[in-house]
Amino acid sequence: MVFLARLLDTTPEQLRYGRSSEKTLIAEFGGEMSEVANVDQQFFTRYLALTETQRRVVRDVVGEFKTTGVV
Secondary structure, eight states: OHHHHHHTTSOHHHHHHOOOGGGOEEEEETTEEEEEOHHHHHHHHHHHTSOHHHHHHHHHHHHHHHHTTOO
16 A cells, blocks of 8 residues: 555555545635645645755745746
8 A cells, every 4th residue: 555655646545545634735726726746745845844944945946947938
């Protein structure tokens, strides 16, 4: 089950018991309410653990992707 959870980018608990609505992150992006996937929540956690300099590099890279049309 752990392998399947990793493959599906979720947790074994979510596979076994389903999604827990109180643990699901809902955010507003561009005027729409969206569920933030587990992989994105993990990314945010890792991002927040970076130093301020590292965060700036990540923001710059994402900004470049956006301006060049990659995203």
